[in-house]
Amino acid sequence: MTSCTDVFIGLDMGTTTSKALVRTGDHRDLVVVDAPTPWHSHPGGRTETSPELLLRLATDLIRRGVHAAELIVGRVRVRGIAVAGFAEGGVLLDAAGRSAAPVLAWFDRRGQEQVDRLAAAVPGFAELFAGKTGLPWNSQASIAKLMWLRDNGIAITPSSRWLSIPEWIVHQLGGEQVREPSLASRTGLIDQNTGKPWLAGFTAAGLPDGLLPPELPAGHCAGRLSHDAVPAECAQATLTVAGHDHPVAALGGGAVGPDELFNSSGTADVVARSIPGILTDQQRRILVASGWSAGRHVLPGATLVLAGVRGGLLLRRVLTALGADSPEGRRALDHASLAVTALPSGLEVAGAGLTGDDVVIHLRDDVTPAVLWAAATRYTAAETRALLAGIEGVVGPHRRAVASGGWTRMASVRAAKASAIDHLTFSPVPQPGVTGAALLAMHAVSDGSIGLGEFIAEASRDTNLTASHLQGAIT
Template sequence: MTELLLGVDLGTSDTKVLVLHADGTRVGTWRRPTIWRRLPGRRVETEARTLLDGVLSVVTDALTTLDEPRVLALGLTGLAESGVVVDAAGAPKSQVIAWHDPRGAEQLAKVPADFRDAFPVTTGLPFHQQWTIAKLLWARDHGLELTPGCRWLNVPEYIAFALGADPVAEASLASRTGMLDLDTGGPWTAALDLLGVGAGFIPERRYAGEPAGTVRNPDAPGALRGATISVAGHDHPVAAFGAGAVGSDDLFNSCGTADTLLRAIPRVVTADERRLLTSARVEVGRHILPGTTLVNAPSRAGLVLRRVQTALGATDLGVLDAAYAGADASKATVTGSDVEADDVGIALREGATPADVWAAAVDANAGYTADLLARIAPVAGPYSRAVAAGGWLRLASIRQSKSAVLPGLTFSTIDQPGGFGAAVLAAWAAAGSPGEIGEFSARLRPGSFFVPSR
């Protein structure tokens, strides 16, 4: 019998499962596209069942290739802000609205001034419609009844629940809802009152690395049933954990569709510090690690690069990547890295080539990364080690531009650090959370996982 650990990463673009042997050696990664329905007005949504089916399908893909598999533990990480309202019986009552969907802006504009003023310092989030509460206000105005017994589950929490786990709220995911009081770590009463729900709307808190239950869903593959489930948390801090970059002097750069700088501060930051960071459009929340604050400075760099690629008609980025060193980025201007930007702008000067436009986009994103680093420094302080991971780092142009603005940058060689982090946290939960999580994870981590930035 082949005993396995699974880490599932429910991403915006793909749902991935990383499969490890029980000793941490890698079996492989399987993926399927995450299915969304696109509607007029840039609205994007899906069904809770569609997400569950996607997870079951990709896990089945993996397990059917193995000889007598048995899954010991399943960790779930993924996108935040999106999720589902379930009724008292556990049935979904709402659509899953994508985190980048613009719905909710109109409802937020009507909230009382005192709520708006208190929102950033209480929740650690800049006041805009990305967060769950905006989506819930919109849904309530469009027919969703938040009846007694209803609960909110973020996407990884819902998948865990649908597979057989308890309904739980993991701290890093709850921090992205706009309904968590960072000082207390519990629900923010003013947010619940605004929605007209009680404290039970947010389920019992369960930290990453704590068991949430076992797989009992009859639709799950037989090899998965009985596995310990742990909700590992929001994909960015889980990837930082997977890459081994959650120390107080570590900087982690997640280089995906959303490109973010992350710092872990081993305390709850003060109200004044939250006010300073949120005014600079930096996000603050609870980390997957207890007693730790996550500082998250986001950009839309990956989205900028994808849109520029589409505009250039570049089916093979290898050509643009190879031409980066000799391109003239001054011949074009590319904008759109800021998280509040809706559009990507491209301005061309005489003689600009596709390679020049690509270079301008890469350099603009790097410049914005340097700006984000300066925004978080007053609270997080200097870093002594910088680690980057993510799909865009396959390109030399991205690695070079990142290294130019993040001194001492190294790159994680762990493929799918989010899935790896989720699998390790689930394994720790299944083992009864023995000792310190850092020591436990070191036993499962590949021996050499940093490479020089050059």
């Protein structure tokens, strides 16, 4: 009889690119496959996709991952699949369980009119919202998208349900309808003091209070896979919702303890901090006013404090402007900028900010490309330092920090970050989002004899030792 290798799949349904990692039970990563997330942009800043396209993308990634893994180790059996991904955007289901509306991107600003109207009608609601939900009162949270859908002809009844994208995909693959806490925290419909639906918020928004399904934490079995579009090797695999992509990436990168910080350095420069226990309404209001959000972490009993700047986007634009966006040009610029000490007077790079979309450069004579690149890396690092300073008076300093992501492959970026973030190390894990999801898939299959926090901590140690041995290329 032909031998069979047990594997686990972690999916990360991303904003720009979605990925799947196939890993063995001894934490050996076999292959990562990816594909663009199928967004459609329309005039007026509207960006959306369909639930069906996202499900098709997920099943295609699973299929490709299985086939690529079998080219490496032969026949495989998929034991578990975990799905992480972006939040805020989700799927509205009608009474029959069918999708009833498009998926609005998390950054789509539809709903701002409804947000402004409710704030005007209920004085003090924005502060109340920030304290209860840990989110700013704007168009990003799911509650704003739901109000927009309702006001634009989409029926939302007591029989309707709202699922995040990872929850929807798990359900469509054969799992139950569940509410994972880190994803539900981005809806604006959860009271962070209790972790339960915030009934006053539903009432104020004019939404039925049964929209969200029952809670099931990340890394717990949500059902068994039963779907015709995936290979037979996946039949009856354990399904779990891994959670919001940022805390899941923190797990994959090895930031798994209390008061640990994870810095994901990609197009967005995201900082995710774990805080033991639950914050107060006042602490959440202060954090939101400082540009952060506060909700449930994937780790049990922990709060996730999250913020970001557009550092990666700024760096990419500066590289392009300098003509150094090829691998060779990037390496040369990276090396030359390490020799830059003090920046010349009058040189300034700005624009990453919380909402800034533009790069602004002020310079005088004698500014070389290396000096300009050094100024850009130091600016983005300083933006992160300012974010951290804004919360340390509320939740105290972090005790350990881990950075990962594409930009950390450049020595100049690593040096700038190390000067701005205390106790910083760099993760060897190349794809922390799907790595964290795969770890949660493994926990969902385990016998439950070890708690999630301890399981992830032990598995992360093994992951950091084997991360450099990825056998399959990204395909």
